[in-house]
Amino acid sequence: MESAEHNQNRVKIYGTAGSPLGYMIRDFLHRSDIPFEWVELRSDDDATGLAGVSGLLDRRLPVCVFPDGTRLECPTMRQILEKLGWFRDPSRTQYDVAIYGAGPAGLSAAVYAATEGLATVVVERWTVGGQAGSTSKIENYLGFPQGISGAELAQRAREQACRFGAELLIGREGVRGEFMPGKGVGYLADGTRIVARATICATGVAYRRLDLPGEDRLLGAGVYYGAGASEAALCRSTDEIFIVGGGNSAGQAAMHFSRAAGSVTMVVRGASLKETISQYLIDRIQSSPNIRVFTHSEVTALEGNRMLEAIFVTNRLTGQQQRFATRWLFVCIGGVPRTEWAEEVGIERDEAGYLITGPDLFQQFKPPAHWPLDRTPYYLETNVPGVFAAGDVRHGSVKRCASAVGEGAMAVAFVHRYLAGG
Numbered sequence: 001m002e003s004a005e006h007n008q009n010r011v012k013i014y015g016t017a018g019s020p021l022g023y024m025i026r027d028f029l030h031r032s033d034i035p036f037e038w039v040e041l042r043s044d045d046d047a048t049g050l051a052g053v054s055g056l057l058d059r060r061l062p063v064c065v066f067p068d069g070t071r072l073e074c075p076t077m078r079q080i081l082e083k084l085g086w087f088r089d090p091s092r093t094q095y096d097v098a099i100y101g102a103g104p105a106g107l108s109a110a111v112y113a114a115t116e117g118l119a120t121v122v123v124e125r126w127t128v129g130g131q132a133g134s135t136s137k138i139e140n141y142l143g144f145p146q147g148i149s150g151a152e153l154a155q156r157a158r159e160q161a162c163r164f165g166a167e168l169l170i171g172r173e174g175v176r177g178e179f180m181p182g183k184g185v186g187y188l189a190d191g192t193r194i195v196a197r198a199t200i201c202a203t204g205v206a207y208r209r210l211d212l213p214g215e216d217r218l219l220g221a222g223v224y225y226g227a228g229a230s231e232a233a234l235c236r237s238t239d240e241i242f243i244v245g246g247g248n249s250a251g252q253a254a255m256h257f258s259r260a261a262g263s264v265t266m267v268v269r270g271a272s273l274k275e276t277i278s279q280y281l282i283d284r285i286q287s288s289p290n291i292r293v294f295t296h297s298e299v300t301a302l303e304g305n306r307m308l309e310a311i312f313v314t315n316r317l318t319g320q321q322q323r324f325a326t327r328w329l330f331v332c333i334g335g336v337p338r339t340e341w342a343e344e345v346g347i348e349r350d351e352a353g354y355l356i357t358g359p360d361l362f363q364q365f366k367p368p369a370h371w372p373l374d375r376t377p378y379y380l381e382t383n384v385p386g387v388f389a390a391g392d393v394r395h396g397s398v399k400r401c402a403s404a405v406g407e408g409a410m411a412v413a414f415v416h417r418y419l420a421g422g
């Protein structure tokens with residue numbers, strides 16, 4: 001049983017089921033490894049007695065109460081960041097290296113850059129951890145034989161990077177860049193300008209959507225992207241969970257939810273999980289009595305106004321459609337790189353939008369057009385000198401935590417060479 005003291009150290013969030021802002025706050029705190037308690041308000045009396053508002057429809061919901069008693073009503077993420085002491089402006093007019101993205105690749109680059117004495121800034125649009133931060137357990141990361149939650153791994157890395165002096169700008173999004181020899185300028189969505197001698201893009205991928213009518217409205221209100229690690233604690237033993245996707249992340253999510261929920265259904269387009277999921281996970285899925293797998297299937301419609309009420313699943317072979325009542329749909333169908341900014345500045349991307357680096361830039365043994373230097377691009381360097389890409393955003397990357405971490409470290413080695421004039 002949890003102690004009263006333990007509970008007092010938690011952020012309490014009072015809100016109603018299906019509140020997208022409530023979900024955003026839970027997701028943010030969970031990924032940031034900040035203890036919290038979600039108190040679901042079910043009646044006007046609850047709303048008045050517990051949250052101190054007039055009723056369930058009061059626009060001040062959700063209400064967050066911090067351990068020191070600070071109360072934030074219907075807060076913006078900026079207010080939450082400020083309260084946590086995580087909101088900051090850049091302290092320098094120029095850095096040695098600016099890193100965009102604080103997933104495994106960006107955090108690793110930050111640790112190596114800062115420990116090696118580079119003036120380092122990291123810009124992250126949400127919070128640390130990236131995709132890894134959304135998973136309840138990473139089991140194949142070296143050195144953690146029992147596995148480690150993505151949120152904990154990310155927090156450890158954040159602490160490590162900060163301890164060595166990297167500046168982390170959390171909740172800030174890079175939207176545009178300008179690059180000239182020896183200098184890059186990144187523009188953030190809030191107008192902040194970051195100047196650095198070298199740039200590492202570690203922005204990974206953003207979740208792929210189902211593109212179904214109603215999806216936007218139900219996002220955070222029954223429809224969730226990713227493995228939903230923050231939500232598993234909220235589901236009940238009678239709940240039926242649906243997970244779209246047949247990859248490792250979907251398999252991990254299925255295992256995680258199967259411990260709490262009544263049943264878990266994986267909706268998979270392919271004929272089996274064999275080609276797409278590691279064997280150890282397939283074995284676990286098959287031996288879990290409350291997980292079922294619908295193959296050759298896809299979710300084709302969503303039902304619900306304020307909250308997801310049902311989904312429709314269509315068998316791709318027979319065309320037969322079935323309706324399933326559920327409040328939980330997790331979409332784990334991979335991601336897409338968001339690199340439109342790169343096109344504007346002439347950074348080469350592949351057809352899917354991944355940034356092309358190093359040897360992949362060569363065509364018929366020739367360096368990329370307009371490459372201005374005598375040397376060839378470094379392994380993780382784009383066709384713009386001094387702009388590097390690491391992790392999932394890079395064309396040909398392996399899409400694993402360890403490889404993202406490795407590329408982050410490698411990118412810093414190339415930054416040193418670049419800054420030394422090579």
Ligand SMILES: Cc1cc2nc3c(=O)[nH]c(=O)nc-3n(C[C@H](O)[C@H](O)[C@H](O)COP(=O)(O)OP(=O)(O)OC[C@H]3O[C@@H](n4cnc5c(N)ncnc54)[C@H](O)[C@@H]3O)c2cc1C
Pocket residue numbers: 100101102103104105106123124125126127128129130131132133134135137138139140141172173174175202203204205206226227248249250252332338390391392393398399400401402404
């Ligand atoms: C649910 C799930 C489970 C997984 N489990 C495992 C596992 O068990 N083992 C394993 O090896 N791999 C696993 N993976 C894969 C692994 O998490 C990824 O390969 C890894 O996170 C990639 O790291 P990254 O830093 O390149 O990118 P990401 O993790 O995608 O991080 C990119 C970061 O950049 C930020 N960002 C994006 N655009 C901007 C911008 N414009 N400005 C500022 N910031 C921006 C994002 O918010 C994000 O934090 C899993 C993935 C998922 C989704």
